C-alpha cells in the first residue's frame with residue numbers, strides 16, 4: 001500500500017493562478033474524493049499530481065518526492081485516467097488497454113503473455129471483452145470512458161488517480177466501475193484519488209474529501225464533515241438537503257427553492273384602467 005501526499009501545490013495557466021497552495025494526504029488503501037464547483041481546479045490538481053503540468057510544491061509517494069523518480073518508476077506507482085483524453089481512433093480496445101503495461105516492458109521489449117492476461121481480465125471486469133477488437137473510434141462515450149479506466153487499471157499501480165470516472169456512464173456502469181475500484185482497493189490496497197461531481201456517489205465510496213473552490217482549499221476531512229448543507233450552499237450555490245443513508249453515509253438531495261407566491265388575480269374592478277371603463281369621474 002502506498003500513501004500519497006501533496007504539499008503546497010500551486011499552478012498557473014496562461015499566467016493566471018489556477019491552484020494555490022493545495023495540500024492533501026491520503027493513507028495507503030484509502031479513498032479521497034476531490035469535489036468543487038466547475039472550474040475549481042480539480043482536473044488541474046490531478047494533472048499536476050501526475051507531473052503533466054508545471055507546478056510549484058511537492059507530491060510524495062510513501063514520503064518520496066515523485067519529481068525524483070524516472071518516468072517509468074513513477075508510472076509503476078501512479079496510474080491516471082483522464083476525463084476525456086484524445087484516443088487514437090484506429091487502435092483496438094485491447095491494444096489501447098495493453099499500453100498500461102508499458103512501464104513494465106523493457107526498452108525494445110514486447111509485452112508478454114502475463115501482460116495480455118492482465119489486460120484481458122481487466123477488460124472482462126469492466127464489461128469490455130466483447131469490444132476487445134473494436135477500434136476506439138467506434139465506441140460510445142461511456143464505453144470509451146471505461147476503456148480509459150481499463151488502461152489505468154492494467155497499469156497495476158498502487159496509487160490510482162481518476163478524473164470524473166463516472167460522468168458518461170449509465171447508472172449500472174457507474175456502480176460497476178466504482179465497485180470494481182473499491183474491490184481492488186480492498187483486495188490490493190489501492191490508494192484512490194478521484195474527482196467526482198456526483199456528491200452522493202462520492203459520499204458512498206470515499207473515506208475523506210477535499211473541497212476546493214477558486215483553486216483554493218475550502219474544506220477537507222471525513223466525508224460527513226465536508227458534505228454539509230452549509231458548505232454545499234456556500235461553495236456550489238446549491239440548495240440541498242443532506243440525509244443519512246442506510247449505511248450512515250450522507251446522501252445529497254437537490255431541493256427546488258420555494259417558488260415565489262403566485263401573483264394574485266385581481267378581483268374585477270370596473271374602475272381599473274385595464275378593465276375597460278377607466279376611472280373617469
Ligand SMILES: Nc1ncnc2c1ncn2[C@@H]1O[C@H](COP(=O)(O)OP(=O)(O)OP(=O)(O)O)[C@@H](O)[C@H]1O
Pocket residue numbers: 013014018036037038039040041042043044045
Ligand atoms: N490549458 C488551460 N489554459 C488556461 N486555463 C485553463 C486551462 N485549463 C483549464 N484552465 C482553467 O483553469 C481553471 C480550472 O480548470 P479545471 O479543469 O481544473 O477545473 P475543474 O474543477 O476540473 O472543472 P470542471 O468541474 O468543470 O471539470 C478553470 O478556470 C479553467 O478555465
